[in-house]
Amino acid sequence: MKKDNKEKRDFLSLIKDNFEITRGRPFPFGASIVRGGINFAVYSPYAQSVWLVLYEACVEEPIIEFPLDTSYNRTGHVWHAFIRGLDHGIKYGFRVRGSSEHNPVDERIVLLDPYAHTTCGGQIWGKPFTIERDGQRHTFRISTIPQNHFDWGQDAPLNHPLQDTIIYELHVRGYTIHPSSGVKNQGTFLGITEKIPYLEDLGITAVELMPVTDFDETANDHVNPKNGKKLMDFWGYNPISFFAPKAAYAAHNANENQIVNEFREMIKAFHQAGIEVILDMVFNHTGEGGKNGPVYHFKGFDNKVYYMIDEKTGNYLNFSGCGNTLNCNHPVVRDMILDSLRYWVMEMHVDGFRFDLASILGRGRNGEILSNPPLIERIAEDPILAKTKLIAEAWDAGGLYQVGDFPHFQRWMEWNGRYRDDVRRFIRGDRGMVGAFATRLFGSADLYQDDGREPYHSVNFVTCHDGFTLQDLVSYNQKHNWENGENNQDGADENFSWNCGIEGPSSDPQIIKLRNKQKRNFLTALLLSQGVPMLLAGDEFGRTQNGNNNAYCHDNEISWLNWDLLKQNEDLHRFTKTLIHFRKKYDMFRRQRFEIKTIDGLPEVSWHGLKPFKVDWNNPQVKWLSALYLGLPAKNEPDVFIMFNASPHNQTFELPAIKSNKKWHLFVNTAETPPDDIYSEQKAPRLANQTKFMMEPFSSAILLGK
Secondary structure, X not given: OXXXXXXXXXXXXXXXXXXXXXXXXXXXXXXXXXXXXXXEEEEOOOEEEEEEEXXXXXXXXXXXXXXXXXXXXXEOOEEEEEEEOXXXXXXXXXXXXEOOOOOOOOOOOOEOOOOOOEEEOOOOOOOOOEEEEOOEEEEOOEEEOOOOOOOOOOOOOXXXXXXXXXXXXXXXXHHHOOHHHOOOOOOXXXXXXXXXXXXXXXXXXXXXXXXXXXXXXOOOOXXXXXXXXXXXXXXXXXXXXXXXXXXXXXXXXXXXXXXXHHHHHHHHHHHHOOOEEEEEEOOOOOOOOOOOOOOOOXXXXXXXXXXXXXXXXXXEOOOOOOOOOEOOOOHHHHHHHHHHHHHHHHOOXXXXXXXXXXXXXXXXXXXXXXXXXXXXXXXXXXXXXXXXXXXXXXXXXXXXEOOOOOOOOOOOEXXXXXXXXXXXXXXXXXXXXXXXXXXXXXXXXXXXXXXXXXXXXXXXXXXXXXXXXXXXXXOOXXXXXXXXXXXXXXXXXXXOOOOOOOOOOOOOHHHHHHHHHHHHHHHHXXXXXXXXXXXXXXXXXXXXXXXXXXXXXXXXXXXXXXXXXXXXXXXXXXXXXXXXXXXXXOHHHOOOOOOOOEEOOEEOEEEEXXXXXXXXXXXXXXXXXXXXXXXXXXXXXXXXXXXXXXXXOOEEEEOOOOOOOOOEEEEEEOOOOOOOOXXXXXXXXXXXXXXXXXEOOOEEEEEEXX
């Protein structure tokens, strides 16, 4: 879209008569609305010339450019200008002329401000805003300037204790875009806001949103070989901005103020329901990709500052698996990351962050592993971030795996990938897993106790966005990613899954029963483990991706939550919800310490096998385990006995003795047909046999001594 010459002449006349450009200030970076106008500041150390480019609207052709004087409009490595008379409605960008070594891009490209708090060009999902260059169309973004006016009322951080946290991971668009979602504003921030009553009833305490900063969902060259349709970058792990919310996630996004304010309305509504919001941030790479990738900002401002570059070849170092790696421990990049985090906390009121491929944050400028990474320490010690939740995905695509060893400074939690793998292997009946399974149930002391951390530093999960859903975990032995257009070569090959006898969907009653047991077994282990449990959205009602374990590219039924499944699988939802509320009720499942104390002379937590206090830890044939949690007499809590039988045979457990005034009651038995798979505490039936309990193959049970 281009403006006609008359409109351009009128605007230029307005500029000439009412606007004045002066030197401005080099700080803060970005565009700042100050009295009388707007200050612009951008870092570009090796730029020979910089132009400030203004747009009246979100259009391809700018309305005017201001060349910045190399002495007057430059302080150190920062280019800056103040334009008197401008207001927040203006759009802008920068053009840069530099050396081929540090700025290897066409100076005609208008660059996005790395500090832009909103962007223009991505308002319509799936419809790229493009500009023509040398006969080709390229996706394009323009920087915009929102007003910082929003009535937060009395909103304040919730600061739920870590041990009380229950995380629910979801995708903003995928959660409500399906026609069955029943919301008005499908696929948006307001759409998930409409689901707050459901989430509140489920009992989770925090939502973890997959990337919400701007990205180009159309930046995928693959097509679905099944139907020939173009695939998308649906997940959003190729950020264009670290500050700007994705405009297409706003239901009303005609201007920049609507975008940021809808995000704030969402945060405020979640807080009113007592639910925290955690953002999944991608600081390890950007959507600019490698040498042949698009140009949005960093490649033009300074390629060697923002990215890790091989000094010999000039190629991008690739520890992210996505073509480039952000140079996180360069001081300027460190500051930008911290500024981003502070912005989301101060101005957007978010409660925490999950850091994608966080081990990259601990690499030096040449990719070396740092023993005391300054960025990770600065995030941990930053006074503004002091109460926020910090969660590391403690590995990267360069082979660095730091689960249990991530530099934590007593702050960082970790996605516990070892929990996922060990629990999956035990539940499916692998040999020799009983010791590892017990360790994971009790908070992974082998990973966290030795360096002074506690169980709540472990974020436990069986499934997440990256991999099988819970339904698929018990329905497929292999990944089925053929529709990703990569010949089934993408996604993890080893999933520790088990199809229970038939690959994919089945109508066999015995297969269905076994799968239902296994799903409940996983949920029982997850929700009663020490640490912080994380659920994948839709697992509580049997969501499937048809065996696809890398659905990053599907904006369709594969990735969308089909809410009709909630009605079909209400029994699984009820099971999950009841266990969540049971966990929240009793401190014994939300321990703050690894140390085990005694209650009336007995350990408050003890391990058992088929006989009380007898576990054959070293026998690989043993596939069963039980644990006894003693309730606090002062709180009139029940004793809780949890049993797992991951063998293909019936197993009879001898029940531990409890006080004479208490009797064992059946709370959970995953072998039973719903609704008898789980009871309310009040209606849990008393066991006729108080000394023994027979368990079916591949089942779990919980007894309450009360």
